[in-house]
Amino acid sequence: MIEQAANQGFETLDQIRWDLWMAAAAIGLLFFGVVMVYSASGGERDTEQYLITQVQWAGLALLAMAVLMRVDYHFYSRPAFVYGFFLVCVVLLIAVFFSPARNGAHRWIIIRQRSWGQPSELAKMALVVFLAWFLNQRHGQGVLHRFAETVIPAAVITGVLAALIIKEPDLGTTAMLGLIFVVMLFVAGVPMRHLLKFVPVVLIAGYYFVGRVPWRWERIIAFLDPESDPRNKSYQVVQSLIAVGSGGVHGAGLGQGKQKLLYLPEAQSDFIFAVVAEELGLIGTVTVVLVFAFLLWRGLRACHRAPDRFGYLLAFGLTAMIISQAFFNISVVLSLAPTKGIPLPFISAGGSSLVVTLAAVGILLNISEWGRARPKITVK
Helix, strand or coil, X not given: CHHHHHHCCCCCHHHCCCCHHHHHHHHHHHHHHHHHHHHHHHHCCCHHHHHHHHHHHHHHHHHHHHHHCCCCHHHHHCHHHHHHHHHXXXXXXXXXXXXXXXXXXXXXXXXXXXXXXXXXXXXXXXXXXXXXXXXXXXXXXXXXXXXXXXXXXXXXXXXXXXXXXXXXXXXXXXXXXXXXXXHHHHHHCCCHHHHHCCHHHHHHHXXXXXXXXXXXXXXXXXXXXXXXXCCCCCHHHHHHHHHHHHHCCCCCCCCCXXXXXXXXXXXXXXXXXXXXXXXXXXXXXXHHHHHHHHHHHHHHHHHHHCCCHHHHHHHHHHHHHHHHHHHHHHHHHCCCCCCCCCCCCCCCCCHHHHHHHHHHHHHHHHHHHHHHHCCCCCCC
């Protein structure tokens, strides 16, 4: 496919202008996140270490974006890469079970007491790449609408990754994989009747992994009635709402928040949006939401400018991966969804999420600019 594109007389990558608006929005959120992580960790003893670690990961994330924006996205459509990427993720997801547990979960590769990443973050991107390639192949073969030949194989690959991640346990990332699966198949043109066949599977899985797990079911109860047990089961969501409400319109000022002083758990990671609300107020939170909305627009723009179906599906999947995670994180902070540990892209503390998110932006930049440099191929 790369050779075919070259034969059509398209411009070389050296002649392409990058989508500076998308890059600026992503880098802006990245640096804003570094500042907020430093501020949100003010209640911890090792505040400086949080800052140093976040800056290091931010540098690696920027490097990943800079490299991948220069890599022709058609490279990811090679079967060797698709299956190799998937197998690497499977191996890493298995390797986490041989690392020490943290907070009762095996989610990180830990070597010599140091975390080297969370493979589940990489698995989301691997799933997007596989589905984009696989659905593009099935469309070319004219069997996209067949349940047995398209939906079942895609569900098996998704299920392998989901099974390993739910075992860690990590229900939030598992749900993200399911969302990516449904959205990408729907956008690719798979009939809705085929997707509806998974509703019983989702209901059974929900009962088994939520209804029969006491601490997860308690989170559902806390979500439905946060005031039922504000000192125990509902403590985190109540403290989050206090932080959001106390910010008002203008906020208490950067670094002046009180809830991060050991009142709000995970203030620098999963609940950093609450710190933004308390310190920067409604103005700050609306600005963050608008920047994510802007990234959504630029991502969909890259999707529709893609010169082929693979680029279309890949851009849509990566955009959905980033924006859906941001939407879910903000919903949890505002008590619009049950509490679950999902980081806010670009902003939350955590290296794996940061690197994968900026890497995804790098790929989106490449797809967008290939689309600008050559004729648009209509995706039906």
